[in-house]
Amino acid sequence: MSATAVGAPPPVRGVTARFDDLLGRAVSMRALALLRVLAGPVVLLHLRPFLTDAWDGRIYRDAFYDPYVAWYPEVGGGLYIGLLWLAAAAAVAMSLGFLTRLATATTLAIVAYNLFLSTTHFHNNRAYLLIVLGVLAVAPCGRELSLDAWVRRRRGRPPLDPSAPAWPLWLLRFECAAIYAASGLSKLVDPDWFGGTVTWQRVVRARDELGALPDWAVSVLTDRGFHTGAAKFIVLTELFIAVGLWWRGTRYAAVWVAVAFHVAIEFSASVQVFSYLAVAVLVVWAVPSTRDRVLRLDPTTARQRRLGAVVRGLDWLARFRVEPAPAGSRPEVVDRDGTTIGGAPAVAFALSRLAPTAWFALPALLLPAVRRARRGGSDRSE
Amino acid sequence: VRSRVRVLGRRVVVVTVVLLQLGLVARGYWSDHKEFAFQMFPESSTWRADVVRVTGDGRRVPIERPWSGYRWDELVRSRGLRYPSIRHHADAGLDNQLAFLDAALDWVADNTPRDTETRYLEARVTSWHNADPPRVGVLRSRVREGAG
Numbered sequence: 001m002s003a004t005a006v007g008a009p010p011p012v013r014g015v016t017a018r019f020d021d022l023l024g025r026a027v028s029m030r031a032l033a034l035l036r037v038l039a040g041p042v043v044l045l046h047l048r049p050f051l052t053d054a055w056d057g058r059i060y061r062d063a064f065y066d067p068y069v070a071w072y073p074e075v076g077g078g079l080y081i082g083l084l085w086l087a088a089a090a091a092v093a094m095s096l097g098f099l100t101r102l103a104t105a106t107t108l109a110i111v112a113y114n115l116f117l118s119t120t121h122f123h124n125n126r127a128y129l130l131i132v133l134g135v136l137a138v139a140p141c142g143r144e145l146s147l148d149a150w151v152r153r154r155r156g157r158p159p160l161d162p163s164a165p166a167w168p169l170w171l172l173r174f175e176c177a178a179i180y181a182a183s184g185l186s187k188l189v190d191p192d193w194f195g196g197t198v199t200w201q202r203v204v205r206a207r208d209e210l211g212a213l214p215d216w217a218v219s220v221l222t223d224r225g226f227h228t229g230a231a232k233f234i235v236l237t238e239l240f241i242a243v244g245l246w247w248r249g250t251r252y253a254a255v256w257v258a259v260a261f262h263v264a265i266e267f268s269a270s271v272q273v274f275s276y277l278a279v280a281v282l283v284v285w286a287v288p289s290t291r292d293r294v295l296r297l298d299p300t301t302a303r304q305r306r307l308g309a310v311v312r313g314l315d316w317l318a319r320f321r322v323e324p325a326p327a328g329s330r331p332e333v334v335d336r337d338g339t340t341i342g343g344a345p346a347v348a349f350a351l352s353r354l355a356p357t358a359w360f361a362l363p364a365l366l367l368p369a370v371r372r373a374r375r376g377g378s379d380r381s382e
Numbered sequence: 383v384r385s386r387v388r389v390l391g392r393r394v395v396v397v398t399v400v401l402l403q404l405g406l407v408a409r410g411y412w413s414d415h416k417e418f419a420f421q422m423f424p425e426s427s428t429w430r431a432d433v434v435r436v437t438g439d440g441r442r443v444p445i446e447r448p449w450s451g452y453r454w455d456e457l458v459r460s461r462g463l464r465y466p467s468i469r470h471h472a473d474a475g476l477d478n479q480l481a482f483l484d485a486a487l488d489w490v491a492d493n494t495p496r497d498t499e500t501r502y503l504e505a506r507v508t509s510w511h512n513a514d515p516p517r518v519g520v521l522r523s524r525v526r527e528g529a530g
Contacts, residue, residue, distance in 0.1 A: 024388075024389060024392060063458060063460065064457060064458040064460065064463070064485075064489045066485040066489065120461050127418050127420070131418075165392065167396055171396055171400075174400060178403055178404075178407065182407045182410070182421065183420050183421060185407075186421040186422075186424060192512040198424075202423075202471070205426070205428070269423065
């Protein structure tokens with residue numbers, strides 16, 4: 001029982017104690033460390049238009065801008081441009097994991113300052129970026145995948161514990177799901193959106209941009225009836241992602257759908273850094289424990305050695321321990337629950353658990369041979 | 383070390399952020415700018431506006447004509463406001479778009495000191511909310527004291 005639960009009525013004490021335990025439970029920060037690495041380039045992309053303007057001698061207040069409040073401090077032009085470049089440098093340091101806490105806090109502070117300078121600076125993707133930077137700034141996510149950790153090793157000092165209280169991770173999961181839910185809900189309750197009027201009008205008005213598509217596709221996309229169904233599909237997709245991410249049984253499907261959804265948005269709309277950021281944030285849905293699966297490979301086989309190299313190189317979330325298997329063995333994966341899979345299904349399973357290959361490999365898990373192998377492995381493990 | 387303060391602090395931070403986020407999502411249903419409400423691609427609405435400078439002697443001069451060394455498309459470059467006479471998509475919704483236009487009129491009125499003849503700026507806005515019939519409205523900047 002947590003200290004704070006003492007003194008509360010018994011049922012409340014139980015709930016608050018469980019809540020406190022959930023927030024304070026030590027979990028791996030690997031996903032947030034990876035997100036930190038990925039967030040640096042996203043910040044640079046975000047800053048690019050501001051830096052380009054500054055390079056050309058223009059800043060926000062040379063043209064229309066709209067402060068949120070009159071008392072918000074506005075620094076001189078030179079200092080403002082200096083801050084933008086400092087943010088860019090801090091984003092690079094954050095990504096590399098150099099003075100990670102300081103770099104992340106600096107990036108957050110300047111990005112936030114710039115965002116709140118004017119209502120015209122506000123976009124949903126920038127709000128999401130701010131949330132992500134806020135979580136990264138409070139989480140100890142520089143203890144791995146970082147120059148800080150490398151320097152520590154070089155100096156012969158023991159590595160810092162890569163696990164930490166889980167609350168920043170849960171908070172980012174909440175924000176991630178809330179964004180899909182808020183977007184989906186706002187469309188669900190709007191009859192024009194849910195009925196297809198909004199998407200149909202957008203496509204019809206952008207008809208000139210559909211020139212590269214074949215006539216039949218243009219005909220389908222500009223058909224009013226098509227949008228009656230398509231709009232519902234879009235809304236339900238967003239809501240499925242928001243809900244599906246929370247349960248293990250649907251999480252992989254939700255992540256797969258989310259990636260496809262963002263790729264589609266990136267190609268069909270102008271959303272600044274939203275797609276890159278949203279796809280990167282999906283890593284926080286990985287189970288926050290590391291090296292709890294085993295991949296056994298025969299080191300005498302060139303093909304399996306190559307597979308080992310691929311897994312070691314792409315296992316950014318530290319899912320696997322790669323161990324040698326006796327000569328002549330097939331590749332074998334032992335999952336967290338002890339399920340053992342061998343051969344091609346093991347390879348498909350391993351690739352489905354690596355961040356860069358997961359989207360491509362996950363559908364393979366639906367193949368009957370892989371399903372049979374996983375079921376068989378599960379039976380043997382009992 | 384799991385101090386009472388730390389446990390309480392975590393609880394307060396998490397509950398505050400969750401409630402704040404939910405509040406901001408709810409606020410998105412009535413506010414113009416919808417910060418942190420994450421309403422993506424909310425409308426197919428479009429708008430256009432005839433923006434004029436109304437001078438002290440009552441002339442109505444379109445802002446497409448440069449004045450006193452100023453050009454509208456240099457003064458107002460963001461949020462789809464650069465060429466208001468061309469029909470545009472209101473990409474974050476009509477309320478949001480018209481709030482920006484309203485603020486832009488005020489900003490231009492306040493930030494064109496070489497202009498001694500304009501009393502105020504006025505935008506006659508035609509807006510189409512999704513598939514609804516067009517609506518016409520008028521937005522005005524603050525009156526510039528001492529001008530004209």
